[in-house]
Amino acid sequence: MKFLRQVLESFRFAWQALRSNITRTTLSLLGVTVGIFAIVAVFTIVDSLERNIKESMSFIGDKVVYIQKWPWGFGNGEYAWWRYFQWPEPSYNEYKFLYDNLNSASAVAIIDFKGNTTVKNGSNSLNALIQGISYEYNEISDVPVVDGRYFSPVETEAGRQVAIIGADVAEALFPNQSPVGKEFKLAGNRFVVVGVQEKKGESLVEFGGNPDTKCFIPYGAFAKLFQSGRPSPDIVAKGYEADEGLLELEAEVTGLLRTKRGLKPRNESNFSINRPEAAAQAISGLFAVLTLAGWVIGSFSILVGGFGIANIMFVSVKERTNLIGIQKSLGAKNYFILFQFLFEAIMLSLVGGGVGILLVFLLSFMPFGSLKVVMLPENILLGLGVSSVIGVLSGIVPAMLAARLDPVIAIRAK
Template sequence: MKFLRQTYESFRFAWQALRSNLLRTTLSLLGVTIGIFAIIAVFTIVDSLERNIKDSLAGIGDRVMYIQKWPWGFGGGEYQWWKYFQRPEPSLTEFKFLEERLENAEAVVAMDFRGQVTVKNGNNSLQSLIQGTSLDYNKISNVPVEKGRYFSQQEIDASRNVALIGADVAETLFPEQDPVGKEFKLNGLKYIVIGVQERKGESLVNFGGNPDKKCLIPIGAFAKMYHSVYPSIDIAVKGLETDEGLLEAESEVRGLLRARRGLKPMQEDNFALNRPEAAAQAISGLFAVLTIAGWVIGSFSILVGGFGIANIMFVSVKERTNIIGIQKSLGAKNYSILFQFLFEAVFLSLIGGGVGILLVYLLSFIKLGSLEIILSPANIMLGLGVSSIIGTISGILPALVAARMDPVIAIRSK
């Protein structure tokens, strides 16, 4: 009960100090507000970016490696493009070779892409991304079918002109209609819609293209249209759940592909085994740098704000010296006076930090393209925690000065 009464008295004194010196208090707390805003804004944007990009990376598969000509350039050092340029392209024959022989794989998939291809239905048309795939594509990537169905084995084997289309393609080519079973033209050829994907929405980084504007077709049908000019594909291998780190799958793929291409033991690989984890690690490193930058920028403002709060508290102690003397003469303990001024400092700092967090929350309503900014509870707690620490550090010395005053001298002061 006594503690609650002291807390109430401390809160009342802090509120009176805030109201009586509103301009001085506001200017002093501005540093804390700006500092907390800078730190929490950077943390919130970084978290939102990281979440968005990791969701995009999840779309290209978990426990998946990609066999390609070019390695993903996320490592340090010089990118030796002139050496990679001379490598052979992965081919459909190599895909079939691996599909038949790989044992440490849940799925082996062939895929290829062509962007900005016009698809038509009557007077309706759209610039679409065409992706040729083999049967097991839905095992390495999320392909939620809202209407219709996925490809059958017979359709893939026979390279039939069938398509699984995205939500935007369906709405544009077949407005207010059920597209399943209807025809449209792709590259001058007739294709039948067998399914429509659920709307996924555009992400910040669309690995593999915007799924809502994509048309999936059998890899054989894709090859008949495009591989006479550029007969190359990407091969994706999904490892088994028991294969930790895909070590067994990677070793088996490397051995089979080296043998297929006739590489000698001392020759280096003429293909790249790319993993989404490499992209995730590179992105995490970039975000770590941004996070440090946010702390550095915010720390300067918080430092200024801390000195401002300390200045307010020293002035407050001087203005209330007589009251402190009266309180002590009536039996107030040193810790009670200490707590009173320390609480006031923390309270003022929390106001500054709360305003900074409020500004970040308002920032989350601003539309930044496909990036959705979300202020997480963890970042709110971080902002309030930092504010409390700054208030405690800034207020401890003035509170000690007030607590150690001699009551007789304090009462006599004016």
């Protein structure tokens, strides 16, 4: 109990010392403030960027593989485009073959895109991204329909001229009314709206296009309108949760498609099986570099701030040497003196770190276009933790010197 009282008394002494030298205290904590601001700001922006990009990637689905002509390249060695160029595009017949024979897939879909296509309703028009999909697409990627419904199996199999439109398309073509059941024109053909997607809003990066300006139509209808030339669809298969790493699915797709294309064992596969995890790993690697840069930038400022605090603590010890002698002559223990100066250094560093965190918090309210900056609790704890460590490292040596002073010599000091 006595020890606790002395610790609290040391804390009170440290607080009084900081309050009595406001100007010096303020100048001392600036270095720590700048350092913590740099680290927490970089971490917050990097986390916000990563979350925004990964949310934008959600359209490609979870636990899925894409069967495509071109492999996704993320800087891992040479990209042999001249070899991939000769490979055939996936076909609708191959999709049907995989759909009928895959046992390791919970869903299989075929998709294709056509960008910058005008959709019209009377005098209203908009350039939209048209996406042809098969029925099981909504089991692979989220299609949040808020008005109307999703396609029926009959509509997708027959390639009927129905559509699920994005929120911006709905607002442009059918202002102030529900589009469900109404017609619009696409490539000179009439399509009936059966559903409207939930509005997503702006995003920093849009993988696969902005859902708000997208038009989903059955793949059969898409093929009739836009695949008069060479089609280039993608086949997507979704694995089961028990298939860790999708190894079973990838192996079965490889075996079936090689059989379908008549490839002999000595022939290499002439198709690519792409996995979203590769894109996620590439993004994580990029943000790891940015995070390291934030540490390096912030560390220099914190180092300067730490030296500043240590310098002030040495000055404080010299100024209060006489007081230290009086306290020790009255029976103050060494740890009581040590805690006074150590707490003063920690409090100084924590105040500086707190100001830096506050600045980042205020920064999160500023508009950054489509990037929504959110300050996570772990970044706040990181800033306070780094501040505490800097305070301990900066104050431990001056505090130990103060605690070891001889009371007789200290009382005589001027």
